[in-house]
Amino acid sequence: MRALQVLFGLIPFLYAKRPNIVFILTDDLDVAMGGMTPLEKTRRLLGEAGATFSNAFASTPICCPSRSTILSGRYQHNTKVLNNTVDGNCSSQAWQDNIEPSTIGARLQPLGYKTFYAGKYLNMYGLKRSPGGVGHVPKGWDSWNALVGNSRYYNYSISRNGKEEKHGDDFNKDYLTNLVANDSVAFINSMKADTPFFMIVAPPAPHEPWDSDPKYADLYQNLTAPRDNQQWNIHRADAHWVVRNVPNPMSETSTKWSDNAYRSRWRCLKSVDDLVESIMNALNETQMLDDTYIMFSSDHGYHTGQFSLPYDKRQPYEFDLRIPLLIRGPNVKPNSTIPYPVSTVDFAPTILDLANQNSKKLRFEDTNFDGESFKTLLNGSVDTSWRQNLLIEYHGEGLNDPATVYNCPGLGPGVSECVPDCVCDDASNNTFACVRRQIYSENLNLTDDLVYCEFVDKENFIEVYNLIEDPAQLKNLRGTLDPTMLEDLNMQLIELSSCTGEECSTLDVPPFRVDFDRTHEKEETIQNDHIF
Numbered sequence: 001m002r003a004l005q006v007l008f009g010l011i012p013f014l015y016a017k018r019p020n021i022v023f024i025l026t027d028d029l030d031v032a033m034g035g036m037t038p039l040e041k042t043r044r045l046l047g048e049a050g051a052t053f054s055n056a057f058a059s060t061p062i063c064c065p066s067r068s069t070i071l072s073g074r075y076q077h078n079t080k081v082l083n084n085t086v087d088g089n090c091s092s093q094a095w096q097d098n099i100e101p102s103t104i105g106a107r108l109q110p111l112g113y114k115t116f117y118a119g120k121y122l123n124m125y126g127l128k129r130s131p132g133g134v135g136h137v138p139k140g141w142d143s144w145n146a147l148v149g150n151s152r153y154y155n156y157s158i159s160r161n162g163k164e165e166k167h168g169d170d171f172n173k174d175y176l177t178n179l180v181a182n183d184s185v186a187f188i189n190s191m192k193a194d195t196p197f198f199m200i201v202a203p204p205a206p207h208e209p210w211d212s213d214p215k216y217a218d219l220y221q222n223l224t225a226p227r228d229n230q231q232w233n234i235h236r237a238d239a240h241w242v243v244r245n246v247p248n249p250m251s252e253t254s255t256k257w258s259d260n261a262y263r264s265r266w267r268c269l270k271s272v273d274d275l276v277e278s279i280m281n282a283l284n285e286t287q288m289l290d291d292t293y294i295m296f297s298s299d300h301g302y303h304t305g306q307f308s309l310p311y312d313k314r315q316p317y318e319f320d321l322r323i324p325l326l327i328r329g330p331n332v333k334p335n336s337t338i339p340y341p342v343s344t345v346d347f348a349p350t351i352l353d354l355a356n357q358n359s360k361k362l363r364f365e366d367t368n369f370d371g372e373s374f375k376t377l378l379n380g381s382v383d384t385s386w387r388q389n390l391l392i393e394y395h396g397e398g399l400n401d402p403a404t405v406y407n408c409p410g411l412g413p414g415v416s417e418c419v420p421d422c423v424c425d426d427a428s429n430n431t432f433a434c435v436r437r438q439i440y441s442e443n444l445n446l447t448d449d450l451v452y453c454e455f456v457d458k459e460n461f462i463e464v465y466n467l468i469e470d471p472a473q474l475k476n477l478r479g480t481l482d483p484t485m486l487e488d489l490n491m492q493l494i495e496l497s498s499c500t501g502e503e504c505s506t507l508d509v510p511p512f513r514v515d516f517d518r519t520h521e522k523e524e525t526i527q528n529d530h531i532f
């Protein structure tokens with residue numbers, strides 16, 4: 001044991017200086033609905049100076065499960081974090097025992113990294129219901145400054161290395177996005193040039209309750225959720241139960257609510273833009289910028305009125321699945337766009353790979369990640385062998401007695417997120433798994449772009465979209481696709497849904513390309529062995 005400690009202590013000196021890594025993780029930030037627009041400085045400082053991934057996805061479109069995947073590099077079926085409650089393994093004993101001890105901070109610390117976490121961690125973290133409460137400090141973090149519970153801007157607690165620090169609602173002392181920024185800058189300023197560091201900076205924005213910095217509170221007064229796309233306020237009769245049952249047209253209450261959500265999110269994002277700038281300034285002033293990777297992303301996307309869903313995430317459509325991903329740093333090609341599909345499951349493997357400059361193949365044998373490092377793509381390389389299939393998984397949340405929660409008489413059990421107007425964005429049977437596939441040719445033409453989803457509901461519902469022809473996802477092809485294609489997609493989903501480690505990216509090459517020209521224009525009964 002001692003010998004091992006001595007050995008680990010020596011490791012930093014055996015290698016050249018490792019790069020610093022700063023990962024900025026926003027909460028609920030979409031990319032498909034214009035979420036990056038107010039982040040002008042971020043786009044300039046990270047996007048123009050680095051790479052933007054144009055096809056980055058959340059492997060599960062909900063906070064706690066997604067964050068658990070980001071931290072661990074493992075798909076939901078392996079983290080076993082099913083939803084945002086302790087019963088669903090969000091910050092549960094099983095999570096703390098089985099997965100948390102090998103999250104990304106704990107992987108980097110033994111390489112000589114000083115590690116820092118600030119802001120939102122997991123929705124249930126630090127609450128009495130979560131084992132250890134606010135005193136629980138996950139393995140792997142030298143400086144732990146995590147928000148207790150779900151995102152807020154005022155009236156919250158922080159676990160400072162296991163000690164509770166309470167905050168009220170004085171903007172100058174308590175505004176959480178700024179507190180996270182200030183803590184991050186202080187940490188950077190305390191670092192010595194010869195010690196590499198890793199930071200996760202997790203502001204609450206643009207999650208509810210949307211308290212903005214007073215100086216931004218009057219911005220965007222006339223902004224509404226975008227009407228100029230084909231999805232807003234339309235009815236999707238051929239979608240699964242939740243979506244085909246939301247009223248259309250949307251009520252005035254729902255419309256006003258979602259427009260308010262849209263503009264309030266942008267106001268909160270202005271402070272995230274300031275946070276990015278202060279971190280960049282601190283790195284610049286300490287002469288550490290050239291030696292540092294800065295990544296910017298989100299846990300999942302969002303919707304405000306798309307397919308008449310008032311506002312939330314939790315759906316298998318592009319608006320909820322797509323996330324921003326910007327990265328700048330050594331050897332990252334400036335102002336470049338990388339088209340290859342990547343997902344939240346790839347973040348931990350990539351961060352470890354960036355830290356582990358000297359070792360090439362640490363990936364599966366030693367680390368057990370389900371994702372894949374995208375480090376080799378960062379300099380603009382063409383990689384025709386890049387993985388083509390991503391797995392998406394989601395477990396719907398449903399409440400037993402929604403009437404008491406939402407005061408909606410007649411609303412059945414098994415639904416949730418029924419705000420406003422008793423229109424529900426989620427249900428227990430909104431449980432699904434999908435294959436999200438993109439295939440690029442050598443000259444980076446997108447030749448195949450599809451999503452195939454199976455639901456665990458009374459209908460074994462299926463949705464499949466050809467995104468080349470139908471980027472707005474208005475036409476479910478489930479009834480018209482050649483049955484052999486559906487069988488093939490079903491088989492791949494079965495395999496991906498139980499994959500572990502390397503097989504999650506080697507189960508790649510489809511037996512044949514989906515040829516949408518072979519689709520039949522007639523309804524067919526689809527027989528499928530369900531994946532769950």
Ligand SMILES: *[C@@H]1O[C@H](CO)[C@@H](O)[C@H](O)[C@H]1NC(C)=O
Nearest residue numbers: 080082087088089094095098
């Ligand atoms: C929580 O995780 C443990 C082990 O990781 C697993 O046995 C259990 O089934 C999980 N709970 C749920 C609700 O999935």
Ligand SMILES: *[C@@H]1O[C@H](CO)[C@@H](O)[C@H](O)[C@H]1NC(C)=O
Nearest residue numbers: 153154155156167168169211
């Ligand atoms: C914070 O809590 C105090 C005391 O409960 C309350 O008066 C105040 O309105 C809260 N502030 C915000 C922004 O929620």
Ligand SMILES: *[C@@H]1O[C@H](CO)[C@@H](O)[C@H](O)[C@H]1NC(C)=O
Nearest residue numbers: 171172173174175178179182
């Ligand atoms: C953050 O630091 C700035 C500059 O020192 C200060 O004005 C502000 O009040 C601080 N905000 C919080 C929430 O600590």
Ligand SMILES: *[C@@H]1O[C@H](CO)[C@@H](O)[C@H](O)[C@H]1NC(C)=O
Nearest residue numbers: 217218219220221222223224
């Ligand atoms: C918002 O719209 C109103 C009415 O159309 C207009 O008078 C006002 O100038 C607009 N405000 C801004 C900031 O554009």
Ligand SMILES: *[C@@H]1O[C@H](CO)[C@@H](O)[C@H](O)[C@H]1NC(C)=O
Nearest residue numbers: 045049280281283284285289
């Ligand atoms: C870093 O600081 C220098 C000198 O103040 C400035 O010219 C440069 O624009 C800064 N770079 C960034 C990325 O902020």
Ligand SMILES: *[C@@H]1O[C@H](CO)[C@@H](O)[C@H](O)[C@H]1NC(C)=O
Nearest residue numbers: 044047048049334335336337
């Ligand atoms: C970045 O690329 C875009 C087009 O791809 C170009 O319009 C813009 O001028 C470039 N910006 C910089 C700073 O090079």
Ligand SMILES: *[C@@H]1O[C@H](CO)[C@@H](O)[C@H](O)[C@H]1NC(C)=O
Nearest residue numbers: 331376377378379380381382
């Ligand atoms: C990117 O880096 C790899 C490995 O260092 C190298 O083989 C490749 O040629 C580089 N690609 C570009 C476009 O610079």
Ligand SMILES: *[C@@H]1O[C@H](CO)[C@@H](O)[C@H](O)[C@H]1NC(C)=O
Nearest residue numbers: 082083085087088396397398
């Ligand atoms: C979360 O998952 C657990 C385990 O499956 C389940 O018991 C619980 O009802 C779920 N919570 C919600 C809100 O759906």
Ligand SMILES: *[C@@H]1O[C@H](CO)[C@@H](O)[C@H](O)[C@H]1NC(C)=O
Nearest residue numbers: 440441442443444445446447
């Ligand atoms: C590939 O893309 C190029 C440039 O975008 C285009 O000229 C060409 O026709 C495309 N090739 C195919 C096979 O689609």
Ligand SMILES: *[C@@H]1O[C@H](CO)[C@@H](O)[C@H](O)[C@H]1NC(C)=O
Nearest residue numbers: 241412413414429457458459
């Ligand atoms: C989904 O769940 C709701 C609420 O429990 C139920 O009313 C509905 O019939 C279910 N639909 C399907 C397709 O399973």
